[in-house]
Structures are given as structure tokens and as C-alpha cells.
Amino acid sequence: MNFIPLILQLVGGAIGGNATGAIAKGSSMGSVGNSIAGALGGGLGMQVLGPLLGLGAAAGGGLDIGTILSQLVGGGVAGGIVQLVVGMIKSRMA
DSSP, X not given: OOOHHHHHHHHHHHHHHHHHHHHOGGGOOHHHHHXXXXXXXXXXXXXXXXXXXXXXXXXXXXXXXXXXXXXHHHHHHHHHHHHHHHHHHHHHHO
């Protein structure tokens, strides 16, 4: 099994989670919390949505620059969304 796409999704998710936390200060959970929520969202989100949207290594079978960018960007978007939702829930409960 090729773990490179998953690693790219996790990294993209962590970056997306931190970026979302920096933009939406009310939902920020700190660097570590944003990174964890983003990485989980990026990895899990792309594992579920990637094949449905035709993104990732499953679509092309190779690891070219387009695949790498789609994994990073897709993971970043999914990670940012999950971080925003988790951060909003956490701030509402506090």
C-alpha cells in the first residue's frame, strides 16, 4: 500500500487547520489542536471524498505534481473545514 498520498493529505490538513484557525480566531484551538483536527479532517476527508471526486492516486495511479497538489489542496480544504466545525463546537460548549 502506498502511504505517500495519505501523508500528503495529513500534511495538507494540518496546514489547512492552522490556516483556518489563524483566520477564524473564534474557532482556534491553538496550534496543536488546529493541527490535529486539520490532519484528521484532511486524511479522513480525502479518504472518503477523494475517490468520489476522482482525486488522488486512485484516479491516476501515479505520483506526479498534479496528484501531489490535489492531495495537499484537498487535504487542506477538508482539514480546514473540520477544524472550523470542531473549533466552533468547542467554543460553544465552553
